Amino acid sequence: SQTIHQWPATLVQPVGSPLSLECTVEGTSNPNLYWYRQAAGRGLQLLFYSVGIGQISSEVPQNLSASRPQDRQFILSSKKLLLSDSGFYLCAWRAGSSGNTIYFGEGSWLTVV
């Protein structure tokens, strides 16, 4: 069966510090991968998606970036965090281009102080 892992689960970072959130998917090949962010009391905002290794599409201009160094690994990064980057970050996957359902990881709570 397929599983998705995301870490760290919680982190508190000072303004201006770097960020790295990692996500891996097991039990599937060539998944579509997604990073969403959910601010407090808000809906899910799509940040990045990837349909293959090295292929990244950005939905929202910001100081975040994403990379996909391996088929089942998706990384969200920032060189300098802003207060507005605080939120709940969710990695998600879909079974390639034919699957319809998106499944979420456990999420990472980021607080920028």
Next chain:
Amino acid sequence: QKEVEQNSGPLSVPEGAIASLNCTYSDRGSQSFFWYRQYSGKSPELIMFIYSNGDKEDGRFTAQLNKASQYVSLLIRDSQPSDSATYLCAAIPISSGSARQLTFGSGTQLTVLP
């Protein structure tokens, strides 16, 4: 105009009642629709998806789709306190192409009162 809109609530129903959650979408070409449940502090979990006009039932849950009215709903029968959560409606807009990413509504907070 938001692509997927939901009443934010909160919606309160007594235990055992039917909870009705509604969602509208603006992209007439949207093809697939999803309902996720999100408990406080947790990630969303899929409840149901629906592609075709009409009703789709799964246990206590029924999803309804009306493409002509661009309307999706979720009915929860025999509501339980454990159903208390935020319910997210999502759609795949036709503009998503091969990525088929979901566009989410802001969610409806449901409270089932014992």
